[in-house]
Amino acid sequence: MLNKIKRWKNQSSSSELRERMLKIQELQIPSHIAIIMDGNGRWAKKRALPRIAGHHEGMKVVRKITRLANQVGVKALTLYAFSTENWKRPKLEVEYLMKLPEEFLGSFLPELVEENVKVIMMGDKEMLPSHTRNAIERAMEDTKDNTGLILNFALNYGSRSEIIEGIKEVLKDCKNGIIDENELNEDIFSSYLMTKGLNDPDLLIRTSGEIRLSNFMLWQLAYTEFWFTDVLWPDFAEDHFIEAIEVFQNRQRRFGGV
Numbered sequence: 640m641l642n643k644i645k646r647w648k649n650q651s652s653s654s655e656l657r658e659r660m661l662k663i664q665e666l667q668i669p670s671h672i673a674i675i676m677d678g679n680g681r682w683a684k685k686r687a688l689p690r691i692a693g694h695h696e697g698m699k700v701v702r703k704i705t706r707l708a709n710q711v712g713v714k715a716l717t718l719y720a721f722s723t724e725n726w727k728r729p730k731l732e733v734e735y736l737m738k739l740p741e742e743f744l745g746s747f748l749p750e751l752v753e754e755n756v757k758v759i760m761m762g763d764k765e766m767l768p769s770h771t772r773n774a775i776e777r778a779m780e781d782t783k784d785n786t787g788l789i790l791n792f793a794l795n796y797g798s799r800s801e802i803i804e805g806i807k808e809v810l811k812d813c814k815n816g817i818i819d820e821n822e823l824n825e826d827i828f829s830s831y832l833m834t835k836g837l838n839d840p841d842l843l844i845r846t847s848g849e850i851r852l853s854n855f856m857l858w859q860l861a862y863t864e865f866w867f868t869d870v871l872w873p874d875f876a877e878d879h880f881i882e883a884i885e886v887f888q889n890r891q892r893r894f895g896g897v
């Protein structure tokens with residue numbers, strides 16, 4: 640057990656990186672970081688590889704960044720792994736993407752359990768193939784009592800439909816007298832969304848040079864700091880993640896105040 644923790648703790652490659660990691664921990668670490676992991680296809684294309692090779696490489700980065708986030712004290716990491724629009728992709732690519740959670744959790748789950756990481760998911764589970772759903776549900780069950788980093792996979796997730804579903808539930812509860820429409824406020828509405836129980840992200844990272852939200856956490860990102868990078872997700876390294884946190888720590892958040 641001690642060896643594993645040592646491996647987890649000592650993974651950072653250079654002393655310069657370790658120093659930056661220590662430094663950011665002296666300041667406020669964003670409690671919740673959300674990431675739009677973009678650029679897998681372009682990464683593969685540049686190497687004349689099939690797109691799925693980019694996704695496979697991207698999965699390795701998920702492992703690396705999860706470890707690092709846990710190490711520096713991030714409380715929640717939300718990863719946009721598959722959107723409700725991604726079903727439009729070629730069948731083989733979709734099938735491959737649906738295999739990734741199993742592959743990832745198949746090898747990484749014991750480490751997540753040991754490192755006190757809690758796996759959760761947001762998105763419509765019903766449409767997922769049973770093998771994908773089972774892998775995620777097993778990880779959620781095995782880590783449900785963990786109290787460390789929350790690793791939240793956005794899988795078959797779309798923010799507009801999340802909001803519409805939330806509104807439908809609010810209307811139902813108003814009709815049944817469970818809530819009073821005059822008392823409805825932002826906090827109550829937030830509890831009808833898939834992120835119930837999670838703080839809104841403090842920092843959003845999007846890789847690959849695209850500057851848009853792509854139907855991701857539209858409600859929850861209202862006051863989030865955004866950090867965009869041209870780096871493609873499979874090339875995203877520890878020092879990019881640290882850089883994003885450093886930039887965040889130099890921003891002044893006013894939440895509409897002065």
Ligand code: FPP
Nearest residue numbers: 676677678679680681697698720739740743
């Ligand atoms: C967008 O890049 C990326 C995705 C739709 C999939 C992201 C998935 C992973 C990084 C792996 C997930 C891992 C687990 C464990 C679930 P793109 O394909 O749109 O890239 P492109 O814009 O360059 O074509």
